[in-house]
Amino acid sequence: MRADLAALSRILAVVNRTALWIAGIGLVLMTIFVAWQVFGRYVLNQSPSWTEPASLLLMSWFILLGSAVGVRDGNHLGFEIALHYAPHGLRQIMLAVTEVLVMIFGGAMAWYGTELAVETWSAAMPGLPIPQGFDYVPLAVGGVLIALFALEKLVRLLLAGEEVPLVRVDEPHLVPVKD
Amino acid sequence: MEIWVLFGVFTLLLIIGTPVAFCLGIASLATVLYMQLPPVVVFQQLNSGMNAFAMMAIPFFIYAGDLMMRGGIADRLIRLAAGLVGHLRGGLGQVNVVASTLFGGISGSAIADASAIGGIMIPQMEKRGYAKDYSVNVTVNAAIIALLIPPSHNMIIYSIAAGGTISVADLFTAGVVPGLLLAAALMITAYIVAIRRGYPADPFPGFRMLAYFLVSAVPGILLIFIIFGGVRSGVFTATESSCIAVVYALLVTLFVYREMNWESFVEATLGAVRTTAMVLLVIGTASAFGWLMAFLQVPQATIELMRAVSDNPIVVLLLINVILLVLGTFMDMAPMIIICTPIFLPVIKAFGIDPVHFGVILILNAGIGLNTPPVGSVLFVGCAVGKITIGEAMKTIWPFLGASIAVLLLVTYIPGLSLWLPALFR
DSSP states (O other): OHHHHHHHHHHHHHHHHHHHHHHHHHHHHHHHHHHHHHHHHHTSSOOOSSHHHHHHHHHHHHHHHHHHHHHHHTOSOOOOHHHHHSOHHHHHHHHHHHHHHHHHHHHHHHHHHHHHHHHTTTSBOTTSSSBGGGGGHHHHHHHHHHHHHHHHHHHHHHHHOOOSSOOOSSSOTTSOOOO | OHHHHHHHHHHHHHHTTOOHHHHHHHHHHHHHHHTTOOTHHHHHHHHHHHOOGGGGHHHHHHHHHHHHHHTTHHHHHHHHHHHHHTTSTTHHHHHHHHHHHHHHHHHOOHHHHHHHHHHHHHHHHHHTTOOHHHHHHHHHHHHTHHHHSSSOHHHHHHHHHTTTOSOHHHHHHHHHHHHHHHHHHHHHHHHHHHHHHTOOOOOOOOHHHHHHHHHHHHHHHHHHHHHHHHHHHTSSOHHHHHHHHHHHHHHIIIIISOOOOHHHHHHHHHHHHHHHHHHHHHHHHHHHHHHHHHHTTHHHHHHHHHHHHOSOHHHHHHHHHHHHHHHHHHSOHHHHHHHHHHHHHHHHHHTTOOHHHHHHHHHHHHHHHTTSSSSOHHHHHHHHHHTOOHHHHHHTOHHHHHHHHHHHHHHHHOHHHHHHHHHHHO
């Protein structure tokens, strides 16, 4: 059981890392696109029309992938005082409720993101030769990952009693995480 | 009733420790289900809330701040600040405030400011015999200056939350005087506390060294003028200027200072992704939450409530400030702005208060909230950098918090502090 859990966590760690790197590449590309837009306007005297929708699409990707990574690594900022002072059993319940709700939210995001993508698939995106529906794909993928990572934390909490995120009052969440 | 579902679920989840981004999202989803609206609207609002070209300025400014922190720009600004004010009493405390102001002028993020300046200054201050709580408190309060000195991505969030009707250039300009005022107030406080505790002053390095420090910091300082000048003159949009800040920071750290290597670059990029994703997810879910509040006519109810309490703008502003300070203790900056702007903007307009002036009040107020637990992200970062507990920092934070609140009151009741400079440019 523990070995299975560890194996699952290793796989999800790779997924997590991949998502983070894709998001990072997205940020770099976004920088290049917008820089190209400025360069095009002032140096080449023509504003490329694809840079704005393309960089917006990249931003959706890296926000939602990055958010999912944040769920797994416990980066999202919250109010932790009550968690800290709650007795052990209650704390487990509070953490479990949070993970279940985050999982449901992620699931809903994936479901309705897919629905939005399907509905708008036949329309063309202004400025780019791809379907409008692409706008909602990050929502769907990010939602799946958020639900998956929340599920992992829930399983680890229930089976191994691991409190992830660890409750840290003195070293709280928003510490920039080093890789 | 719907409104109680919205706020009730939000508060309950907040208490059990659900991250704020999800508190907002889940409360919105629950309310939509309760009202039997199609749940898809929540995700439409979420997506459109974070998906605007103007929003891109946020990742770019955060990214630029991360690059500057790791590529040697922050170090040189600190050295310049040390040359300028290190010889005053409590020298390193003064240096900290001036360095934060300069770095805030190029990064615009309070968290970047606290980790960049604090990361360098707190250990140095410790070595020279300053107590850690003093170092941390100076750092975290000085970091708030970054929110007011342009470029500040929070001003951009405010402009977007106000429906894009308020000029970013005006907001940027309006923050300058209040930012400098806050810097002055914190320097005075740092000075007084330093005298009481008997902290030393450093020797003046001489004008030759000072000139050298200035020259080596010039590439960083130039960025202030590029961004501010570009946005003010309308040559670039705020988003474009933020992207130029990233490119410029990369060029300077790679080719002028030559301190950027592959590891630091990756670290800065992934760090920026984590921070930005966090900020923008909250903005997305806060947009859904704000949309529901507008749907449930919360802003109208607030105006009526305010009118029932008083028709005097001075009282109303005080009331709004108190509400914002309380909200600020458990809300982070971005969701505060996204949620409070649509509620309070109609109120202040009804009372004849300038939206640009109110933007400065809102941002300074929410900024003070970043240093008050239970949710105080800048205080948390400062304590983590200084390796002290939040309780230890809180014991001696009061003079600095008091100075910040005094500046908030000045900014609130003297509109000229915010509006004089933008008027000069018109």
